[in-house]
Amino acid sequence: MIKDLKRVRNIGISAHIDSGKTTLTERILFYTDRIHKINEVRGKDGAGAVMDSMELEKERGITIASAATHCEWDNHGVNIIDTPGHVDFTVEVERSLRVLDGAVLILCSVSGVQSQSITVDQQMKRYEVPCIAFVNKCDRSGANPAKVAQQLKDKLGHNSVMMQLPIGLEDKHEGIVDLITMKAYYFEGDNGEKMVEAEIPADMLEDAEMAREEMLDEVSLFSEELTDALLEEGEITPELIKTAVRTGTIARQMTPVFMGSAYKNKAVQPLLNAVVDFLPSPLDINNEAIDLDKDEETVVLESDFDKPTVALAFKLEDGQYGQLTYIRVYQGCINKGDTLINSRDGKKVKAGRLIRMHSNQMEDVDSIPAGHIGAMFGIDCASGDTFVSPQVNYSMIAMNVMEPVISLSIVPKDNKSQINMSKALNRFTKEDPTFKTYVDHETGDTIIQGMGELHLEVYVERMKREYKAEVETGQPRVAYRETITKKAPFNYTHKKQTGGSGQFGRVMGFMEPTEEEFEFVNKVTGGRIPTQYIPACEKGFQASMEKGPSLEFPVTGIKITLEDGAFHAVDSSEMAFQAAARGGFLEAYTKAKPVIMEPIMKVVIETPNEFQGACMGLINQRRGIIQGSQEEGVMSVIESEVPLSEMFGFSTVLRSGTQGKAQFTMEFTSYKQVPQSVAEEIAKKKAEEKAAKNK
Amino acid sequence: MLKKDLILRSPAEKAIGMENITDGQFGAVVSRAGVGKTSFLVQIAMTQLLSDEKILHISLSDSMEKINVRYDEAYASLVDSIGYVDPQKADSLWESIKTNKVGISYTETTFDVEKIRDYLKSFKDADLSLPSILVIDGLDFDIDQSAILEDLKQINKEFGIFVWLSMQSHREEPLSADGFPVQLENHESLIDKAIFLAPVENKIEAIVLKDGDHTDVKFLLDPATMMPVA
Numbered sequence: 074m075i076k077d078l079k080r081v082r083n084i085g086i087s088a089h090i091d092s093g094k095t096t097l098t099e100r101i102l103f104y105t106d107r108i109h110k111i112n113e114v115r116g117k118d119g120a121g122a123v124m125d126s127m128e129l130e131k132e133r134g135i136t137i138a139s140a141a142t143h144c145e146w147d148n149h150g151v152n153i154i155d156t157p158g159h160v161d162f163t164v165e166v167e168r169s170l171r172v173l174d175g176a177v178l179i180l181c182s183v184s185g186v187q188s189q190s191i192t193v194d195q196q197m198k199r200y201e202v203p204c205i206a207f208v209n210k211c212d213r214s215g216a217n218p219a220k221v222a223q224q225l226k227d228k229l230g231h232n233s234v235m236m237q238l239p240i241g242l243e244d245k246h247e248g249i250v251d252l253i254t255m256k257a258y259y260f261e262g263d264n265g266e267k268m269v270e271a272e273i274p275a276d277m278l279e280d281a282e283m284a285r286e287e288m289l290d291e292v293s294l295f296s297e298e299l300t301d302a303l304l305e306e307g308e309i310t311p312e313l314i315k316t317a318v319r320t321g322t323i324a325r326q327m328t329p330v331f332m333g334s335a336y337k338n339k340a341v342q343p344l345l346n347a348v349v350d351f352l353p354s355p356l357d358i359n360n361e362a363i364d365l366d367k368d369e370e371t372v373v374l375e376s377d378f379d380k381p382t383v384a385l386a387f388k389l390e391d392g393q394y395g396q397l398t399y400i401r402v403y404q405g406c407i408n409k410g411d412t413l414i415n416s417r418d419g420k421k422v423k424a425g426r427l428i429r430m431h432s433n434q435m436e437d438v439d440s441i442p443a444g445h446i447g448a449m450f451g452i453d454c455a456s457g458d459t460f461v462s463p464q465v466n467y468s469m470i471a472m473n474v475m476e477p478v479i480s481l482s483i484v485p486k487d488n489k490s491q492i493n494m495s496k497a498l499n500r501f502t503k504e505d506p507t508f509k510t511y512v513d514h515e516t517g518d519t520i521i522q523g524m525g526e527l528h529l530e531v532y533v534e535r536m537k538r539e540y541k542a543e544v545e546t547g548q549p550r551v552a553y554r555e556t557i558t559k560k561a562p563f564n565y566t567h568k569k570q571t572g573g574s575g576q577f578g579r580v581m582g583f584m585e586p587t588e589e590e591f592e593f594v595n596k597v598t599g600g601r602i603p604t605q606y607i608p609a610c611e612k613g614f615q616a617s618m619e620k621g622p623s624l625e626f627p628v629t630g631i632k633i634t635l636e637d638g639a640f641h642a643v644d645s646s647e648m649a650f651q652a653a654a655r656g657g658f659l660e661a662y663t664k665a666k667p668v669i670m671e672p673i674m675k676v677v678i679e680t681p682n683e684f685q686g687a688c689m690g691l692i693n694q695r696r697g698i699i700q701g702s703q704e705e706g707v708m709s710v711i712e713s714e715v716p717l718s719e720m721f722g723f724s725t726v727l728r729s730g731t732q733g734k735a736q737f738t739m740e741f742t743s744y745k746q747v748p749q750s751v752a753e754e755i756a757k758k759k760a761e762e763k764a765a766k767n768k
Numbered sequence: 769m770l771k772k773d774l775i776l777r778s779p780a781e782k783a784i785g786m787e788n789i790t791d792g793q794f795g796a797v798v799s800r801a802g803v804g805k806t807s808f809l810v811q812i813a814m815t816q817l818l819s820d821e822k823i824l825h826i827s828l829s830d831s832m833e834k835i836n837v838r839y840d841e842a843y844a845s846l847v848d849s850i851g852y853v854d855p856q857k858a859d860s861l862w863e864s865i866k867t868n869k870v871g872i873s874y875t876e877t878t879f880d881v882e883k884i885r886d887y888l889k890s891f892k893d894a895d896l897s898l899p900s901i902l903v904i905d906g907l908d909f910d911i912d913q914s915a916i917l918e919d920l921k922q923i924n925k926e927f928g929i930f931v932w933l934s935m936q937s938h939r940e941e942p943l944s945a946d947g948f949p950v951q952l953e954n955h956e957s958l959i960d961k962a963i964f965l966a967p968v969e970n971k972i973e974a975i976v977l978k979d980g981d982h983t984d985v986k987f988l989l990d991p992a993t994m995m996p997v998a
Contacts, residue, residue, distance in 0.1 A: 228833070686883045689870075690890025698928040701832035704878050712832070714867075 613654025
């Protein structure tokens with residue numbers, strides 16, 4: 074392991090699906106001498122790319138899970154996290170971004186900034202990840218890196234600065250002009266491994282000089298020395314420019330733009346130089362944790378190997394030898410044999426075998442010091458857990474995790490599948506916090522919940538492939554919720570006198586809508602309800618929210634104000650007040666005009682222009698609201714919000730309506746009230762289901 | 769109540785009257801570049817949103833985001849012109865009506881009336897209420913646009929949608945005998961209503977060039993907000 078952290082880079086590669094990030098990663102690994110054969114993503118030779126380690130990914134040509142890999146370039150250690158590109162797996166992207174210091178944002182030189190790039194970019198902003206951009210696929214017909222750089226400005230608000238110019242585009246793409254060194258670079262050899270420096274072609278010289286001037290104008294903002302050199306017409310060394318670009322990039326004030334074609338082996342090496350030159354080392358980044366012993370006070374972690382260890386588990390994988398836990402060490406050092414504490418549950422674990430991953434190949438190491446990414450074997454934990462030395466009790470700040478919006482019942486086909494299914498579910502829920510599972514007590518079915526149809530589909534497939542668990546799936550169900558729309562009072566007395574000690578409790582107050590999930594305010598004075606029974610009242614109200622009284626969806630957004638009540642010296646008990654609260658809840662709930670809420674998804678369709686009208690029509694037919702549409706070259710982007718319940722099977726409909734040429738992404742935005750007519754239908758369906766159950 | 773108050777403040781209401789905005793087939797807002805055609809068109813469309821109608825705004829120059837920003841700003845200007853309005857109330861009204869607006873951004877070369885027809889058809893197919901007006905901003909009237917206007921006339925007939933257009937005039941061009949800019953004069957027979965915007969000192973004057981009884985109505989607008997000034 075490289076001890077000088079200035080020479081370490083932890084980077085991610087983020088992009089829209091099919092922008093070529095797996096190919097790029099593959100090329101990077103090739104040029105860094107870790108692998109000697111380049112496989113195509115879709116596996117012409119059946120081998121598949123190295124980073125896509127799961128069968129399913131190989132088949133679909135997309136990257137589902139992030140794999141960490143290590144390589145070395147120009148005396149620097151580079152850890153690469155390959156992040157998933159599909160929006161249904163954004164939790165994985167977010168988890169990866171959490172452990173990165175910098176990222177390469179790949180954009181397609183033809184399609185430019187696509188909807189997913191926007192999502193990924195927002196996530197990068199949230200975690201303040203500095204990035205450089207790589208405009209890939211310059212060999213494709215319609216390639217236009219300058220347009221993409223402009224889109225980075227217009228659509229994502231980046232201060233994008235072109236650091237290179239392409240030498241030829243589309244099938245004439247040969248190499249690049251580096252605007253710092255003002256040299257042309259060509260890539261020769263079977264795999265473009267030979268980088269040949271040459272003079273800038275005469276017909277490009279003028280453009281290159283203009284582009285360099287523009288670049289220097291932007292970059293000089295980050296270096297007084299460079300500004301002075303420019304004003305005084307002094308010597309402008311490459312080092313001077315590089316330092317300024319590095320400062321601007323790390324401060325997220327500028328995004329240097331590089332270009333090439335990973336598939337055609339063009340200009341990957343200059344990108345690697347840029348990773349080393351411009352992306353931050355662990356020392357450039359401020360990482361924080363919370364101190365659980367000091368009222369969750371924020372503590373700044375230092376990349377000091379001698380301080381107590383703090384590490385974050387960001388990905389789990391089932392390997393041949395048990396659970397493989399990917400970790401990023403933020404402070405201290407994990408040595409083989411160290412005792413660590415999982416700060417989530419306080420359990421002690423012993424760091425046994427430590428490894429550094431090169432996708433599916435492992436390399437044993439003796440320690441993983443601060444600033445590095447590695448993996449531990451044989452440790453039972455969940456994704457997102459923090460491991461610390463026994464002398465501290467820190468936790469890395471909780472990650473932003475959304476509640477699932479869709480559920481599906483799954484039934485194993487046989488006994489063996491039943492056992493394997495349990496194993497698979499256990500693993501998946503640990504890996505992915507947005508994937509949940511429970512057993513429906515009424516039907517006995519196992520229910521899986523997630524963030525979208527595809528999200529669940531992928532897990533069902535993984536169950537089959539990786540765990541040999543054959544399951545039958547039911548119809549996907551939307552996670553409806555209920556809430557109230559107006560204030561309503563309650564005045565309920567729970568009284569039972571059936572021999573023995575009786576039960577008595579009275580609650581008075583009101584419920585009203587709130588933005589919070591649940592609020593409880595106690596305004597009882599004068600001991601009308603003794604203090605020891607107040608928590609029981611709260612519990613009673615809260616318990617009532619698990620299921621609405623008639624439609625039985627979870628209830629949210631209710632504030633209960635308890636104003637008054639009564640008790641009996643002998644017959645009152647916690648149980649009696651809980652029952653009174655449940656009664657009070659029921660009494661007020663129906664008067665408070667309850668409504669059903671449904672998850673609304675942000676749906677973005679990208680379609681060839683000729684199908685724009687048709688696609689907008691598809692949204693209209695699905696109770697969708699179109700927010701707008703924009704033409705970009707030959708493609709149109711349509712942004713809309715559509716209820717999740719209307720989106721089932723949408724991919725098939727979209728495919729058949731656009732000759733398979735359109736694609737869409739979908740992510741949860743908010744819960745909104747269901748229109749009356751739809752609410753009636755839901756109520757009817759629910760009643761039928763109930764009747765069927767009671768038969 | 770707030771909706772009504774806001775409509776009463778609208779420069780569109782002042783120029784041609786609320787009931788009159790969708791009466792006919794074509795309307796045009798004419799001015800030189802940069803005077804405020806788009807802002808005025810947005811205020812016209814805003815009266816419809818405030819009447820719980822849908823609108824379709826097509827721009828050949830603004831991006832989708834820009835269109836949305838223009839509407840946000842136009843609404844804010846209307847609200848500010850009232851004086852004090854409960855911000856929560858104003859926000860919630862905007863949240864509820866802005867979803868009735870669809871902005872589509874085309875380029876001059878990809879704009880095609882057929883695409884609009886396809887889209888409007890889908891409203892009928894899904895049994896949804898149709899937009900009351902269609903705003904088309906950025907068509908170049910220095911060239912003959914009769915063919916597009918004829919197509920739009922069919923849209924008007926088929927779906928009952930009033931079409932509001934922007935027309936850019938030029939400083940050096942002389943006006944016609946009726947006092948119309950040449951771009952309007954060339955298509956005059958099709959246009960039912962026309963409003964001309966002209967900078968006057970540090971204000972903008974709105975003049976109704978054509979609209980039955982409202983013809984020759986004149987008033988001044990604040991160039992920053994495009995709201996009528998007292």
